[in-house]
Structures are given as C-alpha cells and as structure tokens.
Amino acid sequence: MTSLSFKKVDQNIINKIIDDNQLFLTDSKNPNIKYLIKTKNNLTISIYTTNTVLIQGNDAQLFALKYNLQSDINVTKPLSLELPNIGCDEVGVGDFFGPLITCCAYVNKDFILNYPELTNSITDSKKINDLKIIDLFEQLKDKVKWEVYILDNSKYNKAYDIYKNTHILKAICHNQALKRLFRNNNELIGQQIIMDQFVDKKNYYNYLKDQEVVIEDIYFETKAESKYISVAIASIIARFHFLKEIEKLEKEFNIKLPLGASNNVKDYVNTYKKEFPLEVTKFIKLHFNSNK
Known part of the structure; x- marks a missing residue:
C-alpha cells in the first residue's frame, strides 16, 4: 500500500477535496482528524486539523496528482505500513x-x-x-x-x-x-x-x-x-x-x-x-x- 503525506496543505485544495468526495465522507474517532474520506477504490484520505493530508491506497499517487499536490509530495519511505x-x-x-x-x-x-x-x-x-x-x-x-x-x-x-x-x-x-x-x-x-x-x-x-x-x-x-x-x-x-x-x-x-x-x-x-x-x-x- 502506498502512503503519501502532505503538510500545511492550502485550505482551498482541502475544500476542493472535500467537495469532490462528499459521498465518501465518514466519521473518525481520532479527534485530530477533521475529515476522513474512504473512496470506492479503497483509498483512505485523512485530513488533519493541522492541514496535513494523508493519502493511503494503491491509487494514492493518482489522487495526489489530481489535486496538484505533486510539487510538495513527500512520499513516506518504502516502508510497509501494514500493521499491527x-x-x-x-x-x-x-x-x-x-x-x-x-x-x-x-x-x-x-x-x-x-x-x-x-x-x-x-x-x-x-x-x-x-x-x-x-x-x-x-x-x-x-x-x-x-x-x-x-x-x-x-x-x-x-x-x-x-x-x-x-x-x-x-x-x-x-x-x-x-x-x-x-x-x-x-x-x-x-x-x-x-x-x-x-x-x-x-x-x-x-x-x-x-x-x-x-x-x-x-x-x-x-x-x-x-x-x-x-x-x-x-x-x-x-x-x-x-x-x-x-x-x-x-x-x-x-x-x-x-x-x-x-x-x-x-x-x-x-x-x-x-x-x-x-x-x-x-x-x-x-x-x-x-x-x-
């Protein structure tokens, strides 16, 4: 699974992500997560109160590119994130x-x-x-x-x-x-x-x-x-x-x-x-x- 993390994402980009994915918004028990999105193609997008956006899933790169996040892309190392x-x-x-x-x-x-x-x-x-x-x-x-x-x-x-x-x-x-x-x-x-x-x-x-x-x-x-x-x-x-x-x-x-x-x-x-x-x-x- 690919995991991409972006810090201090512009609020306009966050608003666009939320607007485009209204149908996939779900509740999160984590108080630090302001919005949690789970798409049909098994992508999970966690938007934190700090405006950090974490994208997880096989199509994470495509999702990031869609919202022009590629210039600030910070790919989490080739570490397996399968836990526990x-x-x-x-x-x-x-x-x-x-x-x-x-x-x-x-x-x-x-x-x-x-x-x-x-x-x-x-x-x-x-x-x-x-x-x-x-x-x-x-x-x-x-x-x-x-x-x-x-x-x-x-x-x-x-x-x-x-x-x-x-x-x-x-x-x-x-x-x-x-x-x-x-x-x-x-x-x-x-x-x-x-x-x-x-x-x-x-x-x-x-x-x-x-x-x-x-x-x-x-x-x-x-x-x-x-x-x-x-x-x-x-x-x-x-x-x-x-x-x-x-x-x-x-x-x-x-x-x-x-x-x-x-x-x-x-x-x-x-x-x-x-x-x-x-x-x-x-x-x-x-x-x-x-x-x-």
Missing part, C-alpha cells in the same frame, strides 16, 4: 566501543492515522543523525510498546569467549528482548514478529537451542529496517539507547568513544588498551581486530 506487528533490530554490532543492544517494538494498527507526521519522519536509524534520533525517541517512547536488551561490554566479551560467534550473541539478545516484551505485555502474544535478518531462520533457532524459552514464529527479511515501519522504529529506539550507553561510558572513564570501526577509531582502541589495560573489557569489544 512487532519489529526487531539491533545496534552496536559494528562498533568497537559500547554494548550490543537489541530492541523489539510493537506498533498498533492506528499508529499511522494517529501520528501521520511522525510516521513520515521514520526511516532506518542509520540514515538519521544523533540529534534526530533523540528527538524521535522522545516522540515514540509512549506511542509504541517496546523493550530493549543491553549486553554490556563486560558480558559481551565473556559471551564471545564462549560462543565465538556474534550471530549467536545477536540471536540470544533478540530472544531476551522478545521474552521481556511478552512477559510485560501478555496481550501481544501471537502478534506477527518481523526481524531484520542477519542469519537464516534455521541457524537462528539452532543458535538458541540451549535457551530455556525461545520465541518462535518469526518472519525474517534482509534490510527489514528499510522496509517495515515497526523494524525502523525498533532501530531508532535501539540507537537511542546505544548513544546513551556510549555517553555513560565516556563519563565513567572520562574518555572519548567514537562510533564505528574506522582506522581513526582503531587509533583510540590501541591507545586505550595501553592506558587502561584492566578496564578496556568494560567498553571495548575485544575480539575486534584493531590492526590497521
């Missing part, structure tokens, strides 16, 4: 510094209608700067149900010594986050789960064979954070917590912890290994190769 479901993603995998964090986020079916402008701001967290991540998290934190699981560096290094495989660590952490979500929200049990695929389904469950409780019936898809709004939201929430954990570590050890694994970052890693030989296990992923 639970999205899962992780951060910290490719960073020398900081923990591994997994997140699962449940997004209900009314999210898009209730928060069209917020929906239009959501994309894969890797495409969003840090300040925007913080802003989006503040907007999202009370609008979706979510859980994160943080594997701090000390535990990460110990676990890697046992498993020797980062995919296993990610699988365990995702399973832990999902267990927390369902433990705290029993009503979500049975909802569709979508996970950004880092390994195939068979191996994922094989990695969890020694876990007492395993959450099953997960749908795996590569680059899901750029395809599903729930996974994109999970990536944003996980990224927010990763940034906060980095900030905590920087304050605790009074050092700078740049993100990523570039040669510049390796310089910091090698320096800290010399300066903090006993403490590095608390903020560096030690199995990473720091040779340049």
Whole structure:
C-alpha cells in the first residue's frame, strides 16, 4: 500500500477535496482528524486539523496528482505500513566501543492515522543523525510498546569467549528482548514478529537451542529496517539507547568513544588498551581486530 503525506496543505485544495468526495465522507474517532474520506477504490484520505493530508491506497499517487499536490509530495519511505506487528533490530554490532543492544517494538494498527507526521519522519536509524534520533525517541517512547536488551561490554566479551560467534550473541539478545516484551505485555502474544535478518531462520533457532524459552514464529527479511515501519522504529529506539550507553561510558572513564570501526577509531582502541589495560573489557569489544 502506498502512503503519501502532505503538510500545511492550502485550505482551498482541502475544500476542493472535500467537495469532490462528499459521498465518501465518514466519521473518525481520532479527534485530530477533521475529515476522513474512504473512496470506492479503497483509498483512505485523512485530513488533519493541522492541514496535513494523508493519502493511503494503491491509487494514492493518482489522487495526489489530481489535486496538484505533486510539487510538495513527500512520499513516506518504502516502508510497509501494514500493521499491527512487532519489529526487531539491533545496534552496536559494528562498533568497537559500547554494548550490543537489541530492541523489539510493537506498533498498533492506528499508529499511522494517529501520528501521520511522525510516521513520515521514520526511516532506518542509520540514515538519521544523533540529534534526530533523540528527538524521535522522545516522540515514540509512549506511542509504541517496546523493550530493549543491553549486553554490556563486560558480558559481551565473556559471551564471545564462549560462543565465538556474534550471530549467536545477536540471536540470544533478540530472544531476551522478545521474552521481556511478552512477559510485560501478555496481550501481544501471537502478534506477527518481523526481524531484520542477519542469519537464516534455521541457524537462528539452532543458535538458541540451549535457551530455556525461545520465541518462535518469526518472519525474517534482509534490510527489514528499510522496509517495515515497526523494524525502523525498533532501530531508532535501539540507537537511542546505544548513544546513551556510549555517553555513560565516556563519563565513567572520562574518555572519548567514537562510533564505528574506522582506522581513526582503531587509533583510540590501541591507545586505550595501553592506558587502561584492566578496564578496556568494560567498553571495548575485544575480539575486534584493531590492526590497521
């Protein structure tokens, strides 16, 4: 389904849309929606009190063109807007510094209608700067149900010594986050789960064979954070917590912890290994190769 959102639409255009679609006007329970239109060809047009117009349906583009909205068109990313479901993603995998964090986020079916402008701001967290991540998290934190699981560096290094495989660590952490979500929200049990695929389904469950409780019936898809709004939201929430954990570590050890694994970052890693030989296990992923 295509979803197009337009902000601050001219009132004359809104009046024209309403006049042309009088027969399709219907009531909305959302107090932020001033007019709700559902056409015969399965288009839904939500006109908000802020003059934001949200058009949803396979013919959304044609409807927008009809009312000359194409010049201001802001296409909601190629994210699937089919809801409700639970999205899962992780951060910290490719960073020398900081923990591994997994997140699962449940997004209900009314999210898009209730928060069209917020929906239009959501994309894969890797495409969003840090300040925007913080802003989006503040907007999202009370609008979706979510859980994160943080594997701090000390535990990460110990676990890697046992498993020797980062995919296993990610699988365990995702399973832990999902267990927390369902433990705290029993009503979500049975909802569709979508996970950004880092390994195939068979191996994922094989990695969890020694876990007492395993959450099953997960749908795996590569680059899901750029395809599903729930996974994109999970990536944003996980990224927010990763940034906060980095900030905590920087304050605790009074050092700078740049993100990523570039040669510049390796310089910091090698320096800290010399300066903090006993403490590095608390903020560096030690199995990473720091040779340049």
